[in-house]
Amino acid sequence: MISNTIEARGPRPKHLSIGRIGMYCFIVMCALFFLMPLYVMLVTSFKDMDEIRSGNLLYIPKSLSFYAWPKAWGEACTGFVCEGLKPGLVNSLKITIPSVIVSVSLGAINGYALAFWRFKGAYFFFGLCLFGAFIPYQVMVYPLLKIESALGIYSSLPGIILVHTIFGMPILTLIFRNFYASLPIDLFKAARIDGGNFLKIFFYVIIPMSTPITIVAVILQVTGIWNDFLLGLIFAGRDNQPMTVQLNNIVQVDYGVAEYNVDMAATILTSMIPLAVYFVSGRWFVRGIAAGAIKG
Amino acid sequence: MNNSVEVKKLSFNYGKVEILKNLDLDIKDGEFMVLLGPSGCGKTTLLNCIAGLLDLDDGQIIIEGDNVTWKEPKDRHIGMVFQSYALYPSMSVEKNLSFGLRMSNTPKNIISEKIDKASELLQIKELLHRKPSQLSGGQRQRVAIGRALVRDAKVFLFDEPLSNLDAKLRAELRYEIKKLHRDLGNTMIYVTHDQIEAMTLADRIAVMKNGLIQQLDSPKEIYNKPSNLFVADFIGSPSMNFFTGKFISSSNSFSLNNALINLNNYEFDNKPSDQNDIIFGIRPEDISVSDSQDGMEFKIELIEPMGADTLIWLSFENIPFSVRLEGSSEYKLGDVIIINFDIKRASIFDQKSELRL
Numbered sequence: 001m002i003s004n005t006i007e008a009r010g011p012r013p014k015h016l017s018i019g020r021i022g023m024y025c026f027i028v029m030c031a032l033f034f035l036m037p038l039y040v041m042l043v044t045s046f047k048d049m050d051e052i053r054s055g056n057l058l059y060i061p062k063s064l065s066f067y068a069w070p071k072a073w074g075e076a077c078t079g080f081v082c083e084g085l086k087p088g089l090v091n092s093l094k095i096t097i098p099s100v101i102v103s104v105s106l107g108a109i110n111g112y113a114l115a116f117w118r119f120k121g122a123y124f125f126f127g128l129c130l131f132g133a134f135i136p137y138q139v140m141v142y143p144l145l146k147i148e149s150a151l152g153i154y155s156s157l158p159g160i161i162l163v164h165t166i167f168g169m170p171i172l173t174l175i176f177r178n179f180y181a182s183l184p185i186d187l188f189k190a191a192r193i194d195g196g197n198f199l200k201i202f203f204y205v206i207i208p209m210s211t212p213i214t215i216v217a218v219i220l221q222v223t224g225i226w227n228d229f230l231l232g233l234i235f236a237g238r239d240n241q242p243m244t245v246q247l248n249n250i251v252q253v254d255y256g257v258a259e260y261n262v263d264m265a266a267t268i269l270t271s272m273i274p275l276a277v278y279f280v281s282g283r284w285f286v287r288g289i290a291a292g293a294i295k296g
Numbered sequence: 297m298n299n300s301v302e303v304k305k306l307s308f309n310y311g312k313v314e315i316l317k318n319l320d321l322d323i324k325d326g327e328f329m330v331l332l333g334p335s336g337c338g339k340t341t342l343l344n345c346i347a348g349l350l351d352l353d354d355g356q357i358i359i360e361g362d363n364v365t366w367k368e369p370k371d372r373h374i375g376m377v378f379q380s381y382a383l384y385p386s387m388s389v390e391k392n393l394s395f396g397l398r399m400s401n402t403p404k405n406i407i408s409e410k411i412d413k414a415s416e417l418l419q420i421k422e423l424l425h426r427k428p429s430q431l432s433g434g435q436r437q438r439v440a441i442g443r444a445l446v447r448d449a450k451v452f453l454f455d456e457p458l459s460n461l462d463a464k465l466r467a468e469l470r471y472e473i474k475k476l477h478r479d480l481g482n483t484m485i486y487v488t489h490d491q492i493e494a495m496t497l498a499d500r501i502a503v504m505k506n507g508l509i510q511q512l513d514s515p516k517e518i519y520n521k522p523s524n525l526f527v528a529d530f531i532g533s534p535s536m537n538f539f540t541g542k543f544i545s546s547s548n549s550f551s552l553n554n555a556l557i558n559l560n561n562y563e564f565d566n567k568p569s570d571q572n573d574i575i576f577g578i579r580p581e582d583i584s585v586s587d588s589q590d591g592m593e594f595k596i597e598l599i600e601p602m603g604a605d606t607l608i609w610l611s612f613e614n615i616p617f618s619v620r621l622e623g624s625s626e627y628k629l630g631d632v633i634i635i636n637f638d639i640k641r642a643s644i645f646d647q648k649s650e651l652r653l
Contacts, residue, residue, distance in 0.1 A: 184380050184382065186378040186379070186380045186381075186382035186455075187382045187384065189344075189347070189349050189369075189376070189378065189382065190376065190378060190382040190383075190384075190440075190443070191384070191395075192348075192349065192368070192369045192370065193347060193349075193369045193370060193374065193375065193376050193396070194370065194395050194396035194399055194443070194447070195370035195396050195399035195400050196370075196395075196399055200399060204384075204395070204399075205384055205386075208384075208385075208386030208387075209385060209386060
C-alpha cells in the first residue's frame with residue numbers, strides 16, 4: 001500500500017479548527033460587550049458638554065477636555081457642600097480599612113475554631129453561618145438600626161464598622177473554615193502535642209499558612225465594603241458618608257444642568273480602588289480560590 | 297518491670313459507631329509495641345486516644361504512673377510522629393524542632409543544646425536552616441522524629457510514619473527507628489498496617505480488628521501460633537494456605553473430600569471431636585519438596601519468582617495453594633513434584649469460632 005502521509009513521530013500536529021475560531025470570536029465579543037460601559041465612561045469624561053449634547057455616545061472626543069476630572073474630585077456639589085469626592089474618599093478609607101481588618105480577623109478565628117476545635121454544636125453553628133450568608137441584608141436593616149441606636153453608636157464610624165463586620169461574618173467564616181478544613185489535620189495535632197493552645201496555634205501555625213485565603217477574603221471585603229451604598233447611607237451618619245453616597249449625590253441633581261462628563265469622571269474615581277485591588281491581586285485571587293491544593 | 301502506658305477499659309465511639317470497645321492494653325517500660333491491623337480497625341484511634349487528641353467515651357489512660365485521661369496532649373510526656381510528617385510549612389527545620397520548647401518558654405541555650413543533640417543523632421544538622429518543602433520525604437520524617445526527640449518525650453507515638461515513603465527509604469528508616477529504640481530505650485508505640493514493619497520492629501505486636509485486640513504477643517509467637525483465623529491470614533506474606541475440611545478422630549487426621557492429612561505431629565490445644573469442621577492452615581515455607589517418593593504428588597500450575605524465593609502454585613482438591621522454594625530452584629510449569637507438609641508448624645482452627653485448636 002502506498003501512503004504519502006508522514007510517519008507519526010513527536011508531538012501531535014496542532015490544527016486551528018473552526019470550533020476553536022468560533023470560540024475565540026465568542027470570547028472577544030463577550031469581552032467587548034462587558035468593556036463597553038467602561039469605554040463610554042472614559043470617553044465621555046474627556047468630552048465637553050457641547051460634544052456630549054451632540055449625542056455621539058461612542059465617538060472618541062474631538063478635543064480632549066480636562067474640565068470634568070478636577071471638578072469631580074474637588075468642586076462638584078454633593079447636596080449643599082461643594083467639595084467634590086475628596087472627603088468621600090477619606091470617609092470610605094476610614095470605613096473600609098478598619099472594617100476589613102476587623103471582619104477578616106474575626107472570620108479567620110471563626111473558621112479556625114470551626115475547622116479544628118470541633119466543639120459541641122459546631123456543625124449547628126456552621127449551619128447557621130451558611131444560612132446567614134443567604135439572607136438578604138435589607139431584611140436586617142431596621143432591627144440593626146434599632147440595636148445600634150440603643151447602643152448609642154448609630155450614625156457613627158464605629159456603628160458602620162460594626163455593621164460591615166456583622167454582614168461580612170457568614171461568608172468570611174465559610175471561606176476560612178473551608179480553607180482550614182483542607183489543611184492536614186495532623187499539623188494541628190502536632191501543634192497540640194507541642195504545647196500550643198487555642199491562640200498560640202492560631203498565631204504561630206495557622207496564620208503563616210493563611211496567606212492565599214486571607215488575600216481572597218481581603219479582596220472580597222474591600223470591594224464589598226467600598227461598593228456598599230445602602231449601609232453607608234443608613235448607618236454612617238452625615239459626617240462619614242462614603243464615596244458611593246457622595247457620588248450618588250453628585251449624579252442626582254435636582255436643579256441646574258446634569259454634567260455627564262463630571263458624573264462619568266466621578267464614577268471612575270469611585271471605582272478606582274476596587275479596580276486597583278483586582279489588578280494588583282487578581283493573580284492571588286485565582287490562586288486562593290483554587291487553593292486547597294496548598295500544602296507543605 | 298513497670299508499665300509505661302496503661303490503657304484501661306477504653307471505649308471510643310464515633311457518632312453511633314463503636315470504634316474501640318472496652319479495650320485493655322499494658323505497655324511495659326522501654327517496650328516497642330506495634331499496633332497492627334487493617335485500615336478501620338481502630339489502631340490510629342487508639343493512638344490518638346493515648347496522645348490525648350481524642351476524648352474517650354469511657355476508660356482511663358495512664359502514662360508513667362500518671363492518670364492523664366483528662367490532661368492536655370502536651371502534659372502527657374509524649375512525642376508523636378505522623379504519616380504526613382506534619383511539619384509546620386512556614387518554619388525552618390530548626391524552628392520546627394524548637395517549636396514545642398519555645399511554647400513552654402524553655403531558655404534559649406537549653407533549646408540549642410537539645411537541637412544540637414537531636415540533629416546530630418538523626419543526621420539532619422546540615423538541614424537546620426531549610427524549609428520543609430525543600431526536604432525529601434525521608435528527611436522530613438527524620439525532622440518529625442527529631443521534634444519528638446527534643447521534647448524529651450518518655451513515650452514515642454508513631455502513626456504509620458513510613459507509609460508515605462518508597463520501599464527503599466522505608467527499609468532504611470525502619471532500621472533507623474529500630475536503632476533509635478535500641479539507643480534511647482524509650483517506650484514506643486507504633487501503628488502500622490505493614491506486617492513487615494511490625495515483625496521487624498516490635499517487642500510485642502497487638503493485632504487489631506474491629507476495635508478489639510485479636511492477639512497480643514511477640515512477633516515470633518504471632519507468626520508461628522496465630523490465635524485465630526484472622527491473625528493467621530493477616531500475618532505473613534505470601535499468606536498462609538487454608539483448607540476447610542473435617543476432623544477424623546479415629547485416624548487423627550484432616551480430611552478434605554477423599555484426601556487425608558495425618559495430624560499426629562500437631563500439638564492440639566483443644567482437640568476437636570469427630571467430624572468437626574476444621575480449617576487446616578499451613579504457611580508456604582512449611583511445605584517442602586521431598587526427594588523420596590513418600591508424600592503427595594502435585595502438578596505445578598503457576599510460578600512466581602520473587603528473587604530470593606520462588607513461589608509455586610499447586611492445587612489440592614481444586615483449592616490453589618502456594619509453596620515457597622529457594623530462588624535458585626528451577627522448576628517449570630507443568631512439572632510434577634512430591635511435597636510434604638510440616639504438620640508440626642501447621643495451624644488448625646475451628647471453622648465456627650475461627651479459634652486455634
